[in-house]
Amino acid sequence: MNRTIIDYQEDRLEEKLQKILGNVDVAGGTCPIRHILARFSDKWSTLSIFHLGDAGTLRFNELKKRIDGISQRMLTVTLRTLERDGLVSRQVYAEIPPRVEYQLTDLGRSLLVQIINMGEWASNNSNQIIEARTRFDTREGKAGNSVLLD
Template sequence: MDRTIVDNQQDDLQKKLQNILKRTGPLLSSCPIRNILDRFSDKWSTLSIIHLGDAGTLRFNELKKRIDGVSQRMLTVTLRTLERDGLVKRRVYAEIPPRVEYELTDLGRSLLVQIIELGDWASNHSQQIIQARERYDTRERNVVMAEL
């Protein structure tokens, strides 16, 4: 039986999944991979990375203006976390008043590439997802009505 490119891609995907599961063990909830994914997958971190990737360098208030709905406290916590993880670089200038600028590190830019890919995937499949939601909601409404 001939193997196709799709078969080989599936095998590669399966190997990557097995490798992740092997490193994390049965307690996926306490694994470092989950901790890292949780860290940058929240909306404020993702939006901060996207806006810093777009602008290159931003001051705190410039970034805050770009991210609709983020509080000063939440943005501060987010930027500190991203800096701690090595994704964002904070530069303080000895001026009065002090000027602070943020930019992505090389590691942050490499993550931005993956976020863009995920965004492209979401954009390319948005209609399918909307249709699936509609089918699900219709099916659930029918089940509730049948139970009444």
């Protein structure tokens, strides 16, 4: 039987999935990387990483202005969490008033590359997703609810 490039790509995908999911605790159903994936997949972390990646270094209020809708408390929690995970560095300058700047670490920049790939995928497929939502909502009797950001 002749194998195609697609067959080999599917094999590699299976191998990668097994590597990720292979350590799942079957009894408890938990994956050891679940908490790490959850950390950067929430919208505030993703947006913070995007904006820090774009600007390089930002002060707290500069970052807050760039992220529409985020509260001061949520940005504080998000930045602390990203700093704890080694994705963001925080530099405090002994000035009056104190100046604090945030930037991505090397690890954070490597994650940014992956998030950009996901963003490109979302951008390239947004029309298909909107169409699928419209079909689903119509079928379920929820016409008019097909907003991309649901």
